[in-house]
Amino acid sequence: MRFVKDHPQYPAELLLRVLEIASSTFYERKRRAAQPSARQLEDRQLLAEIVDIHASSGGTYGSPRVHAMLARRGIGVGRERVERLMRRAGLRGAFLRREWRIGSTTQDPWARPAPDLVERNFTADAPNKLWVADATRIPVGEGVWPPTTMIIEPKVLPRCHPMSTARRGCRHALARSGTGFGHRR
Structure with missing residues (x-):
């Protein structure tokens, strides 16, 4: 028309x-x-x-x-x-759903993954023996998404059965999305 x-x-x-x-x-x-x-x-x-x-x-x-x-x-x-x-x-509210999330990297399907030096075991025998890091993006005002890196030392936990709820909870809390990496001393 x-x-x-x-x-x-x-x-x-x-x-x-x-x-x-x-x-x-x-x-x-x-x-x-x-x-x-x-x-x-x-x-x-x-x-x-x-x-x-x-x-x-x-x-x-x-x-x-x-x-x-x-x-x-x-x-x-x-x-x-x-x-x-x-x-x-064209009015939308602010929300954090898939289309608002922006990945920080694009994974290469042919690249070799980094070695898992801690073998997904995020418990330590003594303090200062295991450090774990995770890089993520945290939303802040005005749509800025700066990269943020956190390095933490997990608590020393007593050894427990591998299927224990406490151990699984610790493992999932520290390796939230599988993007974390660690190093044992």
Whole structure:
């Protein structure tokens, strides 16, 4: 429809025939743009409220919180309608899901992995015998994701059965995602 509007030097009927669009469709859409329906007018007013709530939250509120704030203001509206209007306006809340997570490296499938010097055993017999490090990215303000490295010395734990809950808990806490590495002295 925009193509017809952008080329006024050609007759609209000719362009519609070339584009294989029914002229009734074009003129109906043109009429609706000039005379919006009651629902469209309500959506515009509701969108102004949604934008106000979203902006006052610093852009952090998603549709569930915006919906709750609208209810507090006494505006009865469905949750899916709020979602639809926010999606059309390009409004999103702040969240840490897959699409917001940014990996720090790309793994080479043909590269040899680094040797596991501690053999996934994160318990130490005495202090200062085992040091473990993990590189990760921590989200901070304004979308900056600086790389952060932590080096820790695990607690000295008594030897226990390999399937013990305490030992498994320690191992998983220190080697959260399998990206940690360690070195024994």
